Amino acid sequence: MAEQLWKGRFSKAVDSRVNDFNSSIRFDQRMIAQDMKGSGVHAAMLARQGIISEQDCEAILSGLASIADDLASGALEIDPAAEDVHTFVEQTLTARIGDAGKRLHTGRSRNDQVALDIRLTLRDYSHTLQGLIADLVRVLCKKAGENTASVMPGYTHLQRAQPITFGHALMAYVWMLLRDLERFADATRRMDAQCPLGSGALAGTTYPLDRQFTAEKLGFAAPCPNSLDGVSDRDFCIELAAAIATCMMHLSRLSEEIILWCSWEFKFIELDDAFTTGSSIMPQKKNPDVTELIRGKTGRVYGDLNTLLVMMKGIPLAYNKDMQEDKEAIFDAVDTLELCLKTITPMLDTMRTLPANMRRAAAKGFINATDCADYLTKKGMPFRDAYKLTGCMVSDCIAKDKVLEELTLDQLKGYSDLFEEDIFQAIDLVNCCEGRTSYGGPTAASVCSQIELAEAKLADWEEAQG
Numbered sequence: 001m002a003e004q005l006w007k008g009r010f011s012k013a014v015d016s017r018v019n020d021f022n023s024s025i026r027f028d029q030r031m032i033a034q035d036m037k038g039s040g041v042h043a044a045m046l047a048r049q050g051i052i053s054e055q056d057c058e059a060i061l062s063g064l065a066s067i068a069d070d071l072a073s074g075a076l077e078i079d080p081a082a083e084d085v086h087t088f089v090e091q092t093l094t095a096r097i098g099d100a101g102k103r104l105h106t107g108r109s110r111n112d113q114v115a116l117d118i119r120l121t122l123r124d125y126s127h128t129l130q131g132l133i134a135d136l137v138r139v140l141c142k143k144a145g146e147n148t149a150s151v152m153p154g155y156t157h158l159q160r161a162q163p164i165t166f167g168h169a170l171m172a173y174v175w176m177l178l179r180d181l182e183r184f185a186d187a188t189r190r191m192d193a194q195c196p197l198g199s200g201a202l203a204g205t206t207y208p209l210d211r212q213f214t215a216e217k218l219g220f221a222a223p224c225p226n227s228l229d230g231v232s233d234r235d236f237c238i239e240l241a242a243a244i245a246t247c248m249m250h251l252s253r254l255s256e257e258i259i260l261w262c263s264w265e266f267k268f269i270e271l272d273d274a275f276t277t278g279s280s281i282m283p284q285k286k287n288p289d290v291t292e293l294i295r296g297k298t299g300r301v302y303g304d305l306n307t308l309l310v311m312m313k314g315i316p317l318a319y320n321k322d323m324q325e326d327k328e329a330i331f332d333a334v335d336t337l338e339l340c341l342k343t344i345t346p347m348l349d350t351m352r353t354l355p356a357n358m359r360r361a362a363a364k365g366f367i368n369a370t371d372c373a374d375y376l377t378k379k380g381m382p383f384r385d386a387y388k389l390t391g392c393m394v395s396d397c398i399a400k401d402k403v404l405e406e407l408t409l410d411q412l413k414g415y416s417d418l419f420e421e422d423i424f425q426a427i428d429l430v431n432c433c434e435g436r437t438s439y440g441g442p443t444a445a446s447v448c449s450q451i452e453l454a455e456a457k458l459a460d461w462e463e464a465q466g
Contacts, residue, residue, distance in 0.1 A: 022321075024084045027328050032071070032078065032085050034120035036064045038113065038197060039089065041217045043104055049208050052103045059100040063093045086110050086117075107207035108200070111231040111319040115196035118327065120218065122240055125334045126188040127465070130181055132341035133247065134458055137177050139349045141451045144170040148444040151429045152268060152358035153365045160365025163432045166268070166353060168442035169257075171450045176250040178457055183243040185464065191236045195220035199230030202318035232318040234308065237330045241305040244333045245298075251340055252298040255291035258351075262288055267357045272350035275343075290347050294340045304333040359429065363403050366394045368427040371435070372404060375426040379418040389415055 014022075040061055047057035067089065070076035082088035094101030144167035154164035195215035198204070204227045211223035224230035261268040271288060279285035307329040311322055369390050376386035393415055397403060404427050412419040425431055433442045440446065 022083065024324050024327065025078065025080060025082045025088065027331060028085045028114075028117075029078045029088070030331065031117040031121045031327075032089065033068070034117045034124070035085050035089055035113070036068060038116045038120065038218065039104055040064050041214050042108055042197060044217070045210050045214045046103075046106055046207075048213065049210055051106055051207050051209075052100075056100040056103050059097045060093065060104050063097040063101060064089075066096065067092055084110070084114075086113050107205045107209050108197070109202075109231070111201045112196045112199040112227075115199070115231050116218070118234075118330075119191055119196065119236060122237065122330065122334075123188055123191055123219075125338075126184050126191070126240060129244070129247075129334065129337055129341070130184045130188075130461070130465075132338060132345070133177055133181050133184070134461060136341055136345045136348070137174055137181070137454060137458060139345050140170050140174045140177070141454055143167075143348065143351075143353075144174070144447055145451055147353055147355070148447045149430070150353060150355040150358055151362050151433055152355075153362045153367050154442075160361070160367050162370055163362055163367045163429050164442040165433055165444070165447060166355070166358060167444075167447040168433075171447055171454070173250065173254050174450070174454050176253075177247070178454060180243065180247040180250060181457075181461055183246060184240075185461070187236070187239040187243050190239065192219060193221045194224040194230070195222070196224050196230035199224055199227035202228055202231055228318045232315070232320075232323075234312055234323060234326045237326050238305070238308045238312065241301075241308050241330055241333050244337045245301050245305045248294075248298040248301045248337055248340065251337075251344060252295045255288075255294040255344070258291045258348075259288050259295075262286075262351075266361070268354055268361070270352045270354060271347060272352070275347040275350065290343050294344060297336050297340060301333045301336050304329040304336075362429050363405065366397070366404060368404060368429060368432045369394055371432045372423070372427050375423055376416060376418055381416070381418060 043052070043057050043060040043064075046052040047054050067076065071078070076092070078085070079088055079092075082091070090101065090104060093104065147166035147170070150166040151163055152166050152169065153160035154162045154169070195211070195218055197214050197218070198209045198211040215221070215223045258269070258271070260266050262271050271286070273286075275290055276286045277289045278287065308326060311325050311329070315322055372393070373383065373386040373390040376389065377383045381389070393404065393407075397407070405424070409419065409421060409423070412423060426435075434444070436442055437446075440450070
């Protein structure tokens with residue numbers, strides 16, 4: 001068993017069951033690269049301040065590099081008996097370089113160490129997730145560009161409402177995801193604003209640390225100005241988890257649309273065989289399992305966010321062991337979103353659209369009824385009268401299994417003498433879309449403009465990433 005760091009105060013060994021309960025190595029070992037990065041900068045600062053010798057610093061940096069190399073090659077494995085990743089690194093380092101390894105923890109506590117490690121880790125994860133969101137945005141923009149003329153029903157209350165295009169529908173999700181991208185970037189900016197290293201256990205240290213040096217070397221804007229706050233809050237975890245949960249909500253909504261669109265009742269799209277599954281008993285089935293799982297996993301991520309909020313709500317200053325629970329929740333949220341993004345993006349990239357089916361559904365839904373009423377209004381009829389008259393026409397068409405476009409001019413004049421030959425242009429579904437020229441609408445030009453604007457925002461994001 002790995003040696004406890006606090007053994008000097010205790011007269012007997014900790015019960016093995018407590019060790020197992022207390023251990024976090026199972027999930028915090030994924031922070032080992034960030035832990036060693038922080039340790040290297042801390043050692044350099046200690047030497048710079050004359051707190052440890054340059055020789056000890058060189059030994060520490062060389063030892064950390066050898067640990068990283070051996071982990072990468074498989075020559076070294078993380079000891080599952082270690083209490084946590086910080087203990088494993090320190091004890092492995094000390095076994096390799098002797099007393100110099102024991103000096104690494106000078107002026108530092110595991111409290112500020114773990115606060116640093118999780119910030120560095122989540123920063124890396126946030127950049128990865130942002131890249132995956134950007135990939136999905138690009139695919140959606142590409143698909144939208146291919147479907148600027150694919151007329152389909154737009155829905156409210158899951159009832160056919162007004163004509164839009166498939167490209168217009170996809171761009172709605174692009175804007176949701178671009179806001180998600182902004183949320184991640186904003187959360188990461190705040191995460192990078194303050195470095196907790198040097199806060200100590202809670203009250204700083206008597207050593208003459210250069211906290212500005214460590215903050216700059218680790219990519220932070222400044223040190224945390226309050227040592228209590230530096231070790232005792234996890235609001236940056238909560239903020240990132242909230243951004244993840246919001247993004248998952250958007251993916252879940254898109255998934256619900258995909259599930260509907262690929263059903264036989266809609267059949268607006270067909271998913272590639274590589275991204276669907278079959279049934280063990282029903283040979284005709286082609287199930288959208290990917291989207292169903294995303295819908296289900298969204299609830300799981302909400303649970304992770306709630307775990308963090310509830311964990312923190314009653315904790316007094318400063319560090320408490322409750323906060324060890326932060327990592328499993330936030331890491332699960334990160335892993336879940338990453339998996340969903342890596343799966344849904346190629347699924348959407350390979351899906352096939354069926355514009356003819358979209359058009360048939362649009363025609364059957366009387367989604368040009370508003371345009372018919374607008375036509376009469378422009379001819380001089382009060383809108384409420386036009387609304388009522390068009391409603392009667394729709395009711396009659398339903399009874400006769402017809403659509404508005406199938407009525408003859410004589411039949412239309414039976415409802416109102418205001419109808420002329422130009423009514424057929426007014427209620428043509430393509431014209432109905434193209435006539436909605438207000439900013440952000442479903443016209444082909446509008447969708448193309450939205451794509452250009454979205455791509456410009458992606459370019460700005462890429463530039464900000466350096």
